[in-house]
Amino acid sequence: MFEAKIDATALRECLETVTAIVDEGKLRITDEGLKLRAVDPANVSMISFVLQSDAFDEFHFSCESEEGDNETEIGMDFVKLLGILGIGGKEDIELKLDEHAQKVYIRMGSLAYTHSLLDPASLRKEPKVPELEFPxxxxxxxxxxxxxxxxxxxxxxxxxxxxxxxxxxxxxxxxxxxxxxxxxxxxxxxxxxxxxxxxxxxxxxxxxxxxxxxxxxxxxxxxxxxxxxxxxxxxxxxxxxxxxxxxxxxxx
Amino acid sequence: MFEAKIDATALRECLETVTAIVDEGKLRITDEGLKLRAVDPANVSMISFVLQSDAFDEFHFSCESEEGDNETEIGMDFVKLLGILGIGGKEDIELKLDEHAQKVYIRMGSLAYTHSLLDPASLRKEPKVPELEFPxxxxxxxxxxxxxxxxxxxxxxxxxxxxxxxxxxxxxxxxxxxxxxxxxxxxxxxxxxxxxxxxxxxxxxxxxxxxxxxxxxxxxxxxxxxxxxxxxxxxxxxxxxxxxxxxxxxxx
Amino acid sequence: MFEAKIDATALRECLETVTAIVDEGKLRITDEGLKLRAVDPANVSMISFVLQSDAFDEFHFSCESEEGDNETEIGMDFVKLLGILGIGGKEDIELKLDEHAQKVYIRMGSLAYTHSLLDPASLRKEPKVPELEFPxxxxxxxxxxxxxxxxxxxxxxxxxxxxxxxxxxxxxxxxxxxxxxxxxxxxxxxxxxxxxxxxxxxxxxxxxxxxxxxxxxxxxxxxxxxxxxxxxxxxxxxxxxxxxxxxxxxxx
CATH class of the missing domain: 3.70.10.10 (Proliferating Cell Nuclear Antigen)
Structure with a gap:
C-alpha cells in the first residue's frame, strides 16, 4: 500500500532531474521515501535519486510483498508523467499505488491521471554504484x-x-x-x-x-x-x- | 456602404475564434453586425459567429443590393487578416468596404491595409445549422x-x-x-x-x-x-x- | 597593442548591427575606436560601423605596424563572438589583442574566451563607399x-x-x-x-x-x-x- 501527497512543484522538479538521464525506470518505494538508480541508454551517466518521505505532506507505505522485503519496486514512464504534471497547476498532487492492478493513480485538483506501470522485467536492472574516491x-x-x-x-x-x-x-x-x-x-x-x-x-x-x-x-x-x-x-x-x-x- | 471602427484587441480575439475553424469564408454584413457561419474543410466542425454592431465604436451600414436584401456578403481570408492585425498595436481599427472595387480598407493607426475580397462563388456555401436538442x-x-x-x-x-x-x-x-x-x-x-x-x-x-x-x-x-x-x-x-x-x- | 573594457550590453548591441549584414569581416582598430565596413555576400547591402574609443570604459591602443599605419586590422567571426556574448551577464567585457598569436582574449567576469583571428587575406576586401547624394x-x-x-x-x-x-x-x-x-x-x-x-x-x-x-x-x-x-x-x-x-x- 502506498499513498502520498506532495507539492506539485517539488515533484515536477524532482522528475526533471530524472528525465535528464532516463526516460523510464524502476522506482523503489520504501518507508524512507522514493528511490531510483538508473543509467542512461549509452551507459555513460548514472543518477542516484532519493526523495525522502518527509518531503511529502502525507506519506503512507506498507509492504505487501511475500518475500518480506521492505520495499516495492514499480516501473514508470517518467517522461510521460512529467508531461502531464507539466501542464501546470500549483495544487498538491496525490499519488496512490494499486499494486494488484499495476497502476498508479495521480490526482491534481480536479484532474485524475491513471498511469499503468511498466513491467519491471522489461526495464534495465538497477546499476551498482561503483566505489569511487574523489580527491x-x-x-x-x-x-x-x-x-x-x-x-x-x-x-x-x-x-x-x-x-x-x-x-x-x-x-x-x-x-x-x-x-x-x-x-x-x-x-x-x-x-x-x-x-x-x-x-x-x-x-x-x-x-x-x-x-x-x-x-x-x-x-x-x-x-x-x-x-x-x-x-x-x-x-x-x-x-x-x-x-x-x-x-x-x-x-x- | 459599410464603415466601422472597433477596438483592435476585440477584433483580433474575434478573428481567432474564426480561424480555429476556417481559413477563409463568407462574412455577412447587416444592420445588426457581422455574421459568419462556416464548416471546416472536413465537415466535422462548424462555427456560428455574430459580432454585434454595438461592439463597434462606429458602425455604418447601408445595403446597395438591387435585390433588396438587407445584407452584403463578402469573401475574406481571415488568416491573412489576423496575421496583419497580429503585429500589434492597441489603437482602434477602422474598416471600410468598397464593394465596387471588391476591397476592404483597414486602417490601424498609420498603417493602411487593403484586402482584396475573395470571390464568394469560390467559397463554400454557408452551412445550414442542424436542428439539435441537447439534454x-x-x-x-x-x-x-x-x-x-x-x-x-x-x-x-x-x-x-x-x-x-x-x-x-x-x-x-x-x-x-x-x-x-x-x-x-x-x-x-x-x-x-x-x-x-x-x-x-x-x-x-x-x-x-x-x-x-x-x-x-x-x-x-x-x-x-x-x-x-x-x-x-x-x-x-x-x-x-x-x-x-x-x-x-x-x-x- | 590593444586592450579595452566596455559594457557588455553596448558591445552586444553593436555586434548585432554587424551580424545583420555579415557573419565575419575585418575590424580596424585605431586611436579613434573600432571601425568596420563590409558588404553582404550578395553585394546588395553594406554596413559602415564606428564604435568610438570614448564608448569604452578603458581603451588603449598603440600600433606596432612597421609600415607606420596608425591602425591594426583583424579578421573576426562576429556571429561566433555574439553567440558567446549572448549567453548573458551584464558585467563589463575586457578585450585584449595578441597580434603575435593572432588571438583576441575576451573576459566576461569569470569566463575567459579566446578567439583566433581569421586570416585577413581570406576575407573580402573592405568595400569603397559609393558617392551618393540623397534628395x-x-x-x-x-x-x-x-x-x-x-x-x-x-x-x-x-x-x-x-x-x-x-x-x-x-x-x-x-x-x-x-x-x-x-x-x-x-x-x-x-x-x-x-x-x-x-x-x-x-x-x-x-x-x-x-x-x-x-x-x-x-x-x-x-x-x-x-x-x-x-x-x-x-x-x-x-x-x-x-x-x-x-x-x-x-x-x-
Missing part, C-alpha cells in the same frame, strides 16, 4: 556552472573540468576558439586544493545542467581522468540527487 | 476546460465529454494511461444533471480551445453519442460564438 | 519603422520606401492585398519634402530591422530609384552605424 571537491552556485555550460555549447562537444591548485576551471576548445571559466577558492562556496582534471562529453553535462536548474548550489567531486560526481538537493533538502558521469578518453 | 448543459471556466484539453493532448487522439449524474467529466485514454477531469455541480457554474456522453476528436477540440482562450466561461451543450455545441462570448458579450462538433463513432 | 531625408522612431516592416513581411518580398510631398510612406503589395504606412511631417521627427521612391528587397530590410532594434530613432536617406542609406546610433551616440541598400529594379 577534489568544489561547491559552486548552480547558475554560474550552467552559464559556463551554455557558453561551452557554442564552442565544441567536450569540456574539461578540473581543479588547478586553488582554482576550479572548466575549459572547452573549438577549432578556432577556446572558453575557460576559472574561479578561485574565494569565488566558490568550497574548494579542495588539488591538481586534477578530466574530459567529459558536453552532451551529457548539458542534460544534467537542465536537470539541476532548480538547485541553488551543486557539489562537484572530481579526479584525474576520472568520473565526476555531481550532487545537489531539491525540495528544501529533502530530495538528494547524484549524477555520475564517465570521463572521455582524451584524443591527444 | 445536458454545463457552464465551466474556460481555463479549467483548456487545462484538461492540454493534458489530454499528451494522452491520445480522442476525448469523451459527458455528464454522469451531477458530475461533468472529460476522459482521454491512451495505451498505457488515462486522464479524467471530474467536476461536481458545485465546482461548475451550471450543470443539468443527466447521464450522457460522447466521443470527440481531440484535434478539433484543441483548435476550438485556442479559439476560445479569451472567453471567461464556456457553455457546453451535450448529448448521448451526439454533437456538442460550445458557446461563449467575447467583446463584453457583444460577440457571440458557437462551435458545433460532430461526435466520433466509438470503436468499441 | 530626401526622414527621421522616424525605430519602433514605428520596425512594426511596418513586420507587417510588410506578411504581404510580399519587396517594399517601396518614399517621400510624397510632405508624407513619408512605405508600401508592400501582395497578390491579394496591399499595406501602406503613411506618416506626415508632423508624425515624424524630420522630413525633407520631396517626391521620390524606390523599391527594396524586404529580406535585407528585415535583417537591418533586427540590427537596429536597440536604436531609438533612425534616419532614412532616400532618392528616386536610388540606394537607401539608413543611419542610427547606439552606445549613447558613441557607436555610429550606416546601412546602405541597393534598390531593386521594378518589374513593371
Amino acid at each position: 577534489a571537491q568544489v561547491i559552486i552556485e548552480t547558475e554560474e556552472f550552467r552559464r559556463a555550460i551554455r557558453a561551452a555549447e557554442k564552442i565544441g562537444d567536450n569540456i574539461v573540468l578540473g581543479v588547478d591548485g586553488e582554482e576550479f576551471f572548466m575549459e572547452a576548445e573549438g577549432e578556432m576558439d577556446k572558453l575557460r571559466l576559472g574561479l578561485t577558492k574565494e569565488q566558490l562556496i568550497h574548494l579542495t586544493p588539488k591538481t586534477v582534471s578530466s574530459l567529459y562529453s558536453l552532451e551529457y553535462i548539458s542534460a544534467m545542467s537542465k536537470g539541476m536548474s532548480h538547485a541553488e548550489n551543486i557539489t562537484l567531486n572530481l579526479g584525474e581522468k576520472y568520473p565526476m560526481q555531481l550532487d545537489f538537493e531539491l525540495a528544501e533538502g529533502k530530495a538528494k540527487i547524484s549524477y555520475l558521469l564517465a570521463p572521455r578518453i582524451e584524443s591527444e | 445536458a448543459q454545463v457552464i465551466i471556466e474556460t481555463e479549467e476546460f483548456r487545462r484538461a484539453i492540454r493534458a489530454a493532448e499528451k494522452i491520445g487522439d480522442n476525448i469523451v465529454l459527458g455528464v454522469d449524474g451531477e458530475e461533468f467529466f472529460m476522459e482521454a485514454e491512451g495505451e498505457m494511461d488515462k486522464l479524467r477531469l471530474g467536476l461536481t455541480k458545485e465546482q461548475l457554474i451550471h450543470l443539468t444533471p443527466k447521464t450522457v456522453s460522447s466521443l470527440y476528436s481531440l484535434e478539433y477540440i484543441s483548435a476550438m480551445s485556442k479559439g476560445m482562450s479569451h472567453a471567461e466561461n464556456i457553455t457546453l451543450n451535450l448529448g448521448e453519442k451526439y454533437p456538442m455545441q460550445l458557446d461563449f462570448e467575447l467583446a463584453e458579450g457583444k460577440a457571440k460564438i458557437s462551435y458545433l462538433l460532430a461526435p466520433r463513432i466509438e470503436s468499441e | 530626401a531625408q526622414v527621421i522616424i522612431e525605430t519602433e514605428e519603422f520596425r512594426r511596418a516592416i513586420r507587417a510588410a513581411e506578411k504581404i510580399g518580398d519587396n517594399i517601396v520606401l518614399g517621400v510624397d510631398g510632405e508624407e513619408f510612406f512605405m508600401e508592400a503589395e501582395g497578390e491579394m492585398d496591399k499595406l501602406r504606412l503613411g506618416l506626415t511631417k508632423e508624425q515624424l521627427i524630420h522630413l525633407t519634402p520631396k517626391t521620390v521612391s524606390s523599391l527594396y528587397s524586404l529580406e535585407y530590410i528585415s535583417a537591418m530591422s533586427k540590427g537596429m532594434s536597440h536604436a531609438e530613432n533612425i534616419t532614412l536617406n532616400l532618392g528616386e530609384k536610388y540606394p537607401m542609406q539608413l543611419d542610427f546610433e547606439l552606445a549613447e551616440g558613441k557607436a555610429k552605424i550606416s546601412y546602405l541598400l541597393a534598390p531593386r529594379i521594378e518589374s513593371e
